[in-house]
Amino acid sequence: MLWEIWGRHKLSFLGQGIALAASVFLVHWKDNGASQSLGDVLGFVAFVCFIGANCHLLVCFGYVEIDAGRVQFGFPGRLLFKPVSTGRLALVPMLFGGATTVTLFAAWAELVLRHLVSFSASDLLWIISVLLSFFWWMQTLAWSLPSFKCKVFLVLIVAVIHFVVWCIPRMPRSVSPGWQWPILTVLLGFTVPASWIGLKLMRQGTWEGPSRISTLWRHLSRPAARTRRKKFGSPFGAQFWLEMHRQGWLLPGICGGMTFLIFPLILKCFQWAGADTFPPEVMPGMLVLPLMLSVLLTPALARFDSFHSANELPVYIAVRPVTNGGFVMAKLAMALTTSALTWLVTVASACFWLALMEKGALFSKAGLVTPYGTVSYTTGCVPALLLLVIWTWKNLVAGIGAGLTGRPWIAGVSVYLRIVFLSGLVMLFDTARSNVIFREALLHWLPAILAACLTVKLAFSIAAFAWGLRRNAITSCAVGWIFGGWLVCGLFLAGCAGHVCNAINKPHLWIWIALAGFLVLPLADLAIAPLALAWNRHR
Amino acid sequence: MKTPSPSSAEAVVAVTGLSRHFGAKAALNDVTVYIPRGSVLGLVGENGAGKTTLIKHLLGMLKAQAGSVRVFGRDPVADPVGVLGRVGYLSERRDLPAWMRVDEFMRYTQAFYPAWDEQYAGQLLEQFQLDPAQKIKTLSQGQQAKIGLLTSLAHRPELLILDEPSSGLDPVVRRDILEAIIRMVAEEGRTVLFSSHLLDEVERVADYVVMLQRGRVVLNGRTDEVRHDHILAVLAFAEPPETAPVLAGAHAVAGYGSEWRVLFGGSHLELETAATLIGARVVEERTPTLDEILVARAGGKGS
Secondary structure (H helix, E strand, O other), rough: HHHHHHHHHHHHHHHHHHHHHHHHHHHHHHHHHHHHHHHHHHHHHHHHHHHHHHHHHHHHHHEEEEEEOEEEOOOOOHHHHOOOHHHHHHHHHHHHHHHHHHHHHHHHHOOHHHHHOOOOOOHHHHHHHHHHHHHHHHHHHHHHOOOOOOOHHHHHHHHHHHHHHHHHHHOOOOOOOOOOHHHHHHHHHHHHHHOOOOHHHHHHOOOOOOOOOHHHHHHHHHHHHHHOOOOOOOOOHHHHHHHHHHOOOHHHHHHHHHHHHHHHHHHHHHHHHHOOOOOOHHHHHHHHHHHHHHHHHHHHHOOOOOOOOOOOOOHHOOOOOHHHHHHHHHHHHHHHHHHHHHHHHHHHHHHHHHHHHHOOOHHHHHHHHHHHHHHHHHHHHHHHHHHHHHHHHHHHHHOOOHHHHHHHHHHHHHHHHHHHHHHHHHHHHHHHHHHHHHHHHHHHHHHHHHHHHHHHHHHHHHHHHHHHHOOOOOOOOHHHHHHHHHHHHHHHHHHHHHHHHHHOOOOOHHHHHHHHHHHHOOEEEEEEEEOOHHHHOOO | OOOOOOOOOOEEEEEEEEEEEEEOOOEEEEEEEEEEEOOOEEEEEEEOOOOOHHHHHOOOOOOEHHHHHEEEOOOOOHHHHHOOOOEEEEOOOOOOOOOHHHHHHHHHHOOOOOOOOOOHHHHHHHHHOOOOEEEEEHOHHHHHHHHHHHHHOOOOOEEEEEEEOOOOOOOOHHHHHHHHHHHHHHHHOOEEEEEEEEHHHHHHOOOOOEEOOOOEEEEEHHHHHHHHOOEEEEEEEEEOOOOOOOOOOOOEEEOOEEEEEEEEEOOHHHHHHHHHHHOEEEEEEEEEHHHHHHHHHHHOOOO
């Protein structure tokens, strides 16, 4: 099993090794000679590497496979036929996977995390134990409920439970009178028999065929299915429907679930900690969540079927008489819808909990902070919400071209280049903050630099569109929609920037922000997306 | 043997000098195939002979590295909309969206084809005994083949491409339904290309047969002519040869002692002449089946 894990993930282990070495280098740089602000950035990058690497370890050693034919993930079915006892089948990946994951976590913690936050040996032991319990619960859920549809939400609930358990030592003594180890022992102890029973049931074929719930649902929905045969108005409508079904509900579901489940707990934790009012730090956390998750979900968005094991376009999509641009347009529309839905559920969920737990204190406070009253305040929130929707959409579709090529190495290189570019920007601004001469030179040349970048971007996009049109990869109508959308969003950003710049009495900043807005909004990415898909579709 | 060519009829499919390499391996090597309108062409060959690779080129899923591919006179890579709208395709791997219900997959597919015949789709649904509310992932392999077949037929395509359509279908469905459909499609003036391992099926249904071997076309012509251009004969020797006899024009020689079985490519007279030259006489001969020709061509493994 270990040999198989190694064979399957050796390249990503190499990447993990490089990330560890880079993180060690960054934290040493941070500790030796970096300025305060640069040190913060370096520390943040190292921390992100630490989180990413450990999530990757959980995936690698989880011993869970996707079965595209059955649209489920669980224990590798082929191993169930091996002449090995069920106990060994369950225990080997649990013990080896668990031991490897926590050992590597401890190595990361000692080499990287210790330079960022201080913790004692007992703290480390506690977090490793919680991590082991979470890892085993992941395996148990994946193996025991292979075809259960709401597994993602169960995973979310388990993650929340482990988060709360991890917080127990930090809670006031009155709330957690030393229960942490008994609770964790129960959590750990449950997983081994549960995994064993789950695999035994799988071996006996208990999960084969449709479940009782799905049989009942099918029976109930059959009359509706007969009458509900409303045709799609166009191929775009059908493809949009498919995209929404496969990817569209993921981000709203996760964000809605997290704001609905996690934030009340955080608020409760603050109340336990003795805070009498709503801590203002929580609100940005709620707002950042969809933006961060949208970045993480970009690779998933580029896929046409998340359960499809190959990176190629599924045949049932590839043979449809649609241009590559048509497929891309359906994806872009889905990304916009999913962004809007995400903010709808996030704001609704946040408002619900704030109203319930804060008894309206925040809203009344919000009404007071503006001289225009609550209605104007709420109306003013609409452009802000639109900005967040556009930002989330931008995060989702940025790099879509690389993903649509169906070549994982190109998607990897694209992510790497983006990280390098962003790191360069951060270092540039850090230097500008500390070096006055450099800052003045940068400010002097900034409009020209932004204008030049925008010109290059436009020229590249026009060339890509022209190439796409020449190769029938995109229609002129799709080009119009993409370019028009970019222009409208850019003008909207510029309008908002103008309003804000006037409000803060710095109108000279407007042109820079407007240009930066046009630069940040994706156009070149979208222009090459149909060509990238053509490269994938016509190999 | 009369090989179909653009001049023999209007070619719906015209593949000329097509070559394709995957790394060092040549999947297709200088393949030339024409399919006249209204005909049924059977594509046969061993596993890995290049059948699916050729089909993928016709659908624009692979780009020709050398040579040209034209379907309805268009390049399927340059003009996928113009080509794919007139093609129905059943994939060998039954690459279907497992998460969809049968009726959802039909609705989804229907949206792409303005010529979708709802009545015909309903008729096929009934004929195949498929439950519209059932998820595709819960269908058996045969049922998945049926829903794939249904969605490739319901828009009445001008060119129907079936990659191993029999795979997973029981003999009754295969014989009574699949063959009937292929015949009906051809009688309506539409064109069918299907690949199959079941050569008796190809023999019954196909007007033309193309045999691929390691990426090369080794046989290409009308099915009956391909068969009648070969002779399966038993040669008798007065003195039993120590090694297998070398017969000019023979594709495969097998046997032992004084009697050897030969698959010969040529006429009866040519066989008699060639046999006399090596000191043998023909004691038995008949027209071989396609299966016997394929087995012999695939490596001289005739029994």
